[in-house]
Amino acid sequence: MAPTTSRKTGTNGYDNLDCSVARTLEHIGERWTFMVLRDAFYGVRRFDDFQDSLGIARNILTRRLSKLVDAGIMRKEPYQEHPPRYEYRLTEKGRDLVPILTSLLAWGDRWETENEPPVRLIHTTCDRVMHTQGVCSECGEEINAFNLRLDPVPQIVVERALTANLAAHST
């Protein structure tokens, strides 16, 4: 699918990759948007409750909620007719952000928190304090920077390998 921006295209040969990932980051990467999502995961649904919880300006909150509704991450549902009032609830697409948000939390707790993490995640199935681990969907092994490969291999990596190879043979 075509990238959504018209930036100058480099030679990496995998420009399409940034399409879905960059848009995901656009959805959750903004600080307030992330905090609205976090509240939504903990059951906050009404405009005034988001505002009370976050201490955020009404116009900014309106904009963030609208963007999340437009992105299909939240949906707007009436809960009162006179005057009309709406609740904001996570959609399936929104709930599917859980592994990303909790991976962010795990990394932040490991690398950016000097003291004990202020909150803990409990996995209600096993009732233990946990963090999210990323595993291979096929075999279940924990993934890391050394056991993953992109297919096709980006052009720049091929070029780099060829250059390194030529350099090795010319010495």
Next chain:
Amino acid sequence: MAPTTSRKTGTNGYDNLDCSVARTLEHIGERWTFMVLRDAFYGVRRFDDFQDSLGIARNILTRRLSKLVDAGIMRKEPYQEHPPRYEYRLTEKGRDLVPILTSLLAWGDRWETENEPPVRLIHTTCDRVMHTQGVCSECGEEINAFNLRLDPVPQIVVERALTANLAAHST
């Protein structure tokens, strides 16, 4: 640990939560920063190679690389003395971003890509096309929005539950 910004504090009772997560988002949330990281994961190390690959302005690239070095996500190493030239390599902290980046990819592929994803991830251990799954570090079950709980429970959620309870009893 204290939040790094002086924003108005809401009543959610878990303001500290945004500390580590918000800072993680600050590291990777910016589009170019994410793309620099992506290239780094695929073996790009030199300034000119990042620039060739991404088609990014030199001053922006310099700024992004410096921020990543300052954050301890990349490190700068000399590879040539005359004139001095440096490589940029991921640190352990940087490599530990893999589960986040690949979770973003999985979500984007599922929800934001209309056609076949342009690239696939291969888990080299089992040699299969995979996506990253988030599981509980303690029991290995896949996590989702319904089997996680935050401890302590945010104040706003407690208040909401009490209000709902009172409303239920007054009808």
